[in-house]
Amino acid sequence: xxxxxxxxxxxxxxxxxxxxxxxxxxxxxxxxxxxxxxxxxxxxxxxxxxxxxxxxxxxxxxxxxxxxxxxxxxxxxxxxxxxxxxxxxxxxxxxxxxxxxxxxxxxxxxxxxxxxxxxxxxxxxxxxxxxxxxxxxxxxxxxxxxxxxxxxxxxxxxxxxxxxxxxxxxxxxxxxxxxxxxxxxxxxxxxxxxxxxxxxxxxxxxxxxxxxxxxxxxxxxxxxxxxxxxxxxxxxxxxxxxxxxxxxxxxxxxxxxxxxxxxxxxxxxxxxxxxxxxxxxxxxxxxxxxxxxxxxxxxxxxxxxxxxxxxxxxxxxxxxxxxxxxxxxxxxxxxxxxxxx
Amino acid sequence: xxxxxxxxxxxxxxxxxxxxxxxxxxxxxxxxxxxxxxxxxxxxxxxxxxxxxxxxxxxxxxxxxxxxxxxxxxxxxxxxxxxxxxxxxxxxxxxxxxxxxxxxxxxxxxxxxxxxxxxxxxxxxxxxxxxxxxxxxxxxxxxxxxxxxxxxxxxxxxxxxxxxxxxxxxxxxxxxxxxxxxxxxxxxxxxxxxxxxxxxxxxxxxxxxxxxxxxxxxxxxxxxxxxxxxxxxxxxxxxxxxxxxxxxxxxxxxxxxxxxxxxxxxxxxxxxxxxxxxxxxxxxxxxxxxxxxxxxxxxxxxxxxxxxxxxxxxxxxxxxxxxxxxxxxxxxxxxxxxxxxxx
Numbered sequence: 001x002x003x004x005x006x007x008x009x010x011x012x013x014x015x016x017x018x019x020x021x022x023x024x025x026x027x028x029x030x031x032x033x034x035x036x037x038x039x040x041x042x043x044x045x046x047x048x049x050x051x052x053x054x055x056x057x058x059x060x061x062x063x064x065x066x067x068x069x070x071x072x073x074x075x076x077x078x079x080x081x082x083x084x085x086x087x088x089x090x091x092x093x094x095x096x097x098x099x100x101x102x103x104x105x106x107x108x109x110x111x112x113x114x115x116x117x118x119x120x121x122x123x124x125x126x127x128x129x130x131x132x133x134x135x136x137x138x139x140x141x142x143x144x145x146x147x148x149x150x151x152x153x154x155x156x157x158x159x160x161x162x163x164x165x166x167x168x169x170x171x172x173x174x175x176x177x178x179x180x181x182x183x184x185x186x187x188x189x190x191x192x193x194x195x196x197x198x199x200x201x202x203x204x205x206x207x208x209x210x211x212x213x214x215x216x217x218x219x220x221x222x223x224x225x226x227x228x229x230x231x232x233x234x235x236x237x238x239x240x241x242x243x244x245x246x247x248x249x250x251x252x253x254x255x256x257x258x259x260x261x262x263x264x265x266x267x268x269x270x271x272x273x274x275x276x277x278x279x280x281x282x283x284x285x286x287x288x289x290x291x292x293x294x295x296x297x298x299x300x301x302x303x304x305x306x307x308x309x310x311x312x313x314x315x316x317x318x319x320x321x322x323x324x325x326x327x328x329x330x331x332x333x334x335x336x337x338x339x340x341x
Numbered sequence: 342x343x344x345x346x347x348x349x350x351x352x353x354x355x356x357x358x359x360x361x362x363x364x365x366x367x368x369x370x371x372x373x374x375x376x377x378x379x380x381x382x383x384x385x386x387x388x389x390x391x392x393x394x395x396x397x398x399x400x401x402x403x404x405x406x407x408x409x410x411x412x413x414x415x416x417x418x419x420x421x422x423x424x425x426x427x428x429x430x431x432x433x434x435x436x437x438x439x440x441x442x443x444x445x446x447x448x449x450x451x452x453x454x455x456x457x458x459x460x461x462x463x464x465x466x467x468x469x470x471x472x473x474x475x476x477x478x479x480x481x482x483x484x485x486x487x488x489x490x491x492x493x494x495x496x497x498x499x500x501x502x503x504x505x506x507x508x509x510x511x512x513x514x515x516x517x518x519x520x521x522x523x524x525x526x527x528x529x530x531x532x533x534x535x536x537x538x539x540x541x542x543x544x545x546x547x548x549x550x551x552x553x554x555x556x557x558x559x560x561x562x563x564x565x566x567x568x569x570x571x572x573x574x575x576x577x578x579x580x581x582x583x584x585x586x587x588x589x590x591x592x593x594x595x596x597x598x599x600x601x602x603x604x605x606x607x608x609x610x611x612x613x614x615x616x617x618x619x620x621x622x623x624x625x626x627x628x629x630x631x632x633x634x635x636x637x638x639x640x641x642x643x644x645x646x647x648x649x650x651x652x653x654x655x656x657x658x659x660x661x662x663x664x665x666x667x668x669x670x671x672x673x674x675x676x677x678x679x680x681x682x683x684x
Contacts, residue, residue: 260594263594
């Protein structure tokens, strides 16, 4: 069922307050600052960005593990009930039903698995919690078979497995309740390239088999390009560019996207012209008193030093502080949006 | 510069002997960027730790030679090794935050390297400029102590003035006044030679406000800055060779590009040799001149970067290159890990 939006995120905001010693708010961290996304059913939607840009907060808000400050998440009828609902208005029972439809795979498989539980218990835990206790053993074996493990692994502990196998177990657990959407938060960043290839192939197979929708969070652009149909680039809590993968990779419009694409090391064309971002990732803290209300748009000392260092080497550069200026999201071409002048 | 011949390292575990290195041959030439790639457990890091005798107690070099600038350092004394580590070979580790000491300021950490490896230089600067070598004559406690003393004094003053016994608070006024007077008198005292050299090494890695960064603790800096401080530390001993063990794995791609550019620049400026250990073939392609691929404790292929990516010879190298997604949507070829055991 391609083509239909399964999740619609509208103007989602999540601001974390920063408090001083007396408990009064002095600043805000705008982890999500007006995010609009439409995720199509049966496709893979990628989210890229630096650490601290709000990727993980977006995922957590989507699962309602944190409450959003404002905005809404509209879930289609495929996910919930007859007409489709917004995430904020769900009752406890409906929320539990919704969470059955959405599985999560976290970055570090060892951290996501309880070291004192057997694989059998780990994979069957969602079934127990959601009260699907009949034929549990057969179901668990089927799940393990799906991800390339077998019956012989049932009575083992997580530490007995390699990194790739652990990630397979996490995927098996995420699939236990037959979800429609799978959120993958950097599923391969802790793995070697050969194991990564296995996991990516497995994910593609599972998507074909169960008609899953993936939300794929990563900072590895080669993986993103391989996996995703559509892609959003996030910077400091905002989506700065959104397009289909081929379009975005062939014709990036936002300077940050350009720099990100150029910064990814490639061994096919290492001599192509580089574009560097100079300066450090700015602090996302925004102070409430007027003096420091905005992020600095002036060039910092660090950036000046770096410009001096690369002068005359034929490297294009973008100064980080220039990215702090925010433009409204503009339609560049069909289904391609970017925050450019 | 650095030559490793037939190096064999074993780890003695409860499950028996593990051959981590099984005859590694490697040579890094003067002024060369050399890449060492391989997957987890292939023995990349163990190679560099074995060469510098930094192995844990269970590890043991059983055979082979390590030659640095024509000097055989395989069986050299611990004292000489201490000169080599930091003095002749600088090391950068993967995660800067765990490699830096969290309770020492940047100044103290770089200063430690300088006092160990650049003592002569320090004394030279000190005599030239007629300044103290290690510590400037400034007298002050750590910021925490200063703040606490100040807070106690102020609270006592306010307590006594509330009780109407204002004169009891006078001694505390005197303490505060003395502290202020001390700071006023000390403001003209110059830096020590050590301070000057720390600032120098920080500005070499393109860090702004070296004075401010020198007095800060590692957790106050961003990931990229921490890695810059690590590089500054590795270079502070005027090492002619740098071993970078996964220097950018913990960083974002945009910051990674900055750090790699910095390492490249410094390598060119000082004509250093760099041994870059990484699992990312892209990083090697963009920075190195020659590269060796490791697998199961052996080097399976060594070539120039241009050749190895265009025309890989060994089956494992081919498999590794095939496993990386590159553009198209065709199914990835998964290397069968057991397959390349026999070399």
